[in-house]
Amino acid sequence: MQKVQVMTIDGPSGSGKGTISRAAASALGWALLDSGALYRLVALAGRKAGIALEDAQSLGRLAQRLDIRFGSDSAGGEAVWLDGIEVTGRIRTEQAGNDASRVAALPIVRAALLERQRRFAVPPGLVADGRDMGTVVFPEAEVKVFLTASAAERALRRHKQLKEKGVAANLAALSLEIAERDQRDSTRAASPLVASVDAILLDTTGMSVDSVIERVLEVARERLSRTVG
Ligand code: DC
Secondary structure, eight states, X not given: OOOOEEEEEEOOTTSSHXXXXXXXXXXXXXXXXXXXXXXXXXXXXXXXXXOOTTOHHHHHHHHHTOOEEEEEOTTSOEEXXXXXXXXXXXXXXXXXXXXXXXXXXXXHHHHHHHHHHHTTOOTTEEEEEESSIIIIIOTTOSEEEEEEOOHHHHHHXXXXXXXXXXXXXXXXXXXXHHHHHHHHHHHOSSSOSOOOTTOEEEEOTTOOHHHHHHXXXXXXXXXXXXXXX
């Protein structure tokens, strides 16, 4: 059986994980797991079914049988379907992110998604983007990166991203939301956001996207050559 190599990229909201993970997966020719999208989908499915975001049992059952598909739309962009309906835009709102952070604090939901996440690991490799990829979901990963950036810079990046999408956003409100989300994601009992002891820490404050990608690929090549040779 061909060995599947895994690179985990964890970090807080707005650290650039999404962009970096996508670029790294494409450069390496590996699959990509956007684990945050799974939590966003559980929260959206819960809202659609009229389930309270505190109702752990019902959300756990929902997460078990979630009918989702990742693919591309007619223009070749990334797209996501829930129960056969395209929900790409709906899971990317700030509200969806906050909802996701709430359902992600429920251990039963995390347990329900564990095997589903591991099934994304297919040859030749996987880049897994999230909060607990290196600590819980893929503890044996060959390459682990933990991306951070100052809270102020992360809020600015998110603000710019939203503006580019034509969404009105207030920087002060965004900063507050990011701080709240960081606090919830880092202090929850189940799989909190924490760097794996064997992860390479990369503070991207003040770095361009290209230089972060370059550094992450450098780390990957270095670690992979060590595991191969
Ligand atoms: O990466 P993201 O912003 O799409 O994630 C949305 C929320 O989901 C985030 O606030 C915390 C949660 N999450 C998690 O708990 N574990 C993961 N592996 C990924 C996301």
